Amino acid sequence: MNPVYINSAACISVQDTLNENFLENLKPEYSTLVLKAIEPVYKEFIPPAMIRRMSKTVKMSSVASHYALKEAGIENPDAIIVGTGIGCSQDSEKFLKNVLDNNEEFLTPTYFIQSTHNTVAGQIALGLQCHAYNFTYVNTSSSLEFSFLDAKLQIIDGDAENVLVGSTDEQTERTMELYKLNKTIKKEEDLPVDYLNSETHGVVWGEGASFFVLGKEKAVNCYAQLKDIQIVNVLELGETQDFIKEFLNKNNLANTNIDAVILGFSGDSKSDVYYNKVTELFTGSSLLYYKHLSGEFNTASGFSTFIACHILKNQEIPEVMMINDLKKGEIRNILLYNHLGGNDHSLVLLGKV
Structure with missing residues (x-):
């Protein structure tokens, strides 16, 4: 089977992963139930008028994909594949709140349109004016892995030479409340967390966006096979x-x-x-x-x-x-x-x- 290479990698996360020296400054977190991503200054990458209409996951993904494509030296990929677990849940919550607040009448469609899981891949394609294969996988914790598998097959079958692959998930206030209620997220009294020898149920919740360019050919700055x-x-x-x-x-x-x-x-x-x-x-x-x-x-x-x-x-x-x-x-x-x-x-x- 022909090799497939990871020619670039970019990540927005709880750590300062856009910084070149991030590996030296990784800081573990044991005493917070919900961790927020360190976000860049979006106006440096996205027009201010568009920022206001974008959910957090779309903004994070737009910037992370920008970094990944730039590092790989690719202007327009042959495919865009994104994996996500809960998609654009911020806009989903806003739409549902509007439904309740307005008694299901006089609803603006914007939040509904932007609440679909494939909004991220679509927005990236619109920004790049990319008309190539565009797909979104929603498979809980294996969403990125399904995206990688698809990209690998696209390259091996000769349908693409360079594929932008990403994963993204955001937090929303109401969803975090529900996760605490159903004990997905730990209780306050379970802090600080012992990750390796825990005796309690539940997790500390995070968020982030990671994007990679997979290629048929090995680039000069290739990361891995x-x-x-x-x-x-x-x-x-x-x-x-x-x-x-x-x-x-x-x-x-x-x-x-x-x-x-x-x-x-x-x-x-x-x-x-x-x-x-x-x-x-x-x-x-x-x-x-x-x-x-x-x-x-x-x-x-x-x-x-x-x-x-x-x-x-x-x-x-x-x-x-x-x-x-x-x-x-x-x-x-x-x-x-x-x-x-x-x-x-x-x-x-x-x-x-």
């Missing part, structure tokens, strides 16, 4: 290790060939047991975690993919991400494993170029 992706909706705890082993066998790799494993420990004692099962397989690898830096959200794996790209390129692992103290001399293969609340499990294999 996207080797393979595996997704499964339901996985029994006892099947976790076999799920990993089968994936590695398919790629002709042994456990010892994986130099670093990035796991999505979220501080939820009920679902983090899956990650504990995986650590048992990789006693000779660097074990890393990241949701103490990004928070949990539907497309948090975009943050881990962005970090993994920088680890492969710079051959350096941030100390704040280390679970164990093992570091190999050369990092050639990184395995990313993620799920959300024990559902929608995904594996992504990245290789050094």
Whole structure:
């Protein structure tokens, strides 16, 4: 199978990931239930008249995609593919509030039009005047992975040479209230969070947007090779290790060939047991975690993919991400494993170029 390369990576997150030296300044967060993204000055990228009509996820995605395309030296991609879990929920909430406040009468359609999940991909295409393949995946925590899989197939089949792939999710006040009520988000008394040895349910919620340009050809500043992706909706705890082993066998790799494993420990004692099962397989690898830096959200794996790209390129692992103290001399293969609340499990294999 022909290789597919990640030629650029950009991220807006809870960390200052637009800063070139962000790896040196990663700050974990243990005592806040809802983490807000560090946003850029949007008027530097988007006309002020348009900013007012854009939800947060559209604004974050517009800027992150701008950085990704600029770094890859691509003006117009051959396809735009975006993954999101809850889409433009700000505009959805505004529309529903209007319905209630106005007794279902005299409603302006703007919020409804902008509330659809594919608004992000559509707005990016409009800004670029790109008439190519445009698709949005809404598959909870594996939305980005489905987007990667689609882009990889587009490139391998010869339908595209450069594909803009992104993931994005925003927070909204009402949704966060509901997540606290249904115990998706932890209680105040459960703080500070022990992400690796938690005895309580629920997570710390975050947000962000991560965009990548996947290419047929390796660019000068290429980050990594996207080797393979595996997704499964339901996985029994006892099947976790076999799920990993089968994936590695398919790629002709042994456990010892994986130099670093990035796991999505979220501080939820009920679902983090899956990650504990995986650590048992990789006693000779660097074990890393990241949701103490990004928070949990539907497309948090975009943050881990962005970090993994920088680890492969710079051959350096941030100390704040280390679970164990093992570091190999050369990092050639990184395995990313993620799920959300024990559902929608995904594996992504990245290789050094």
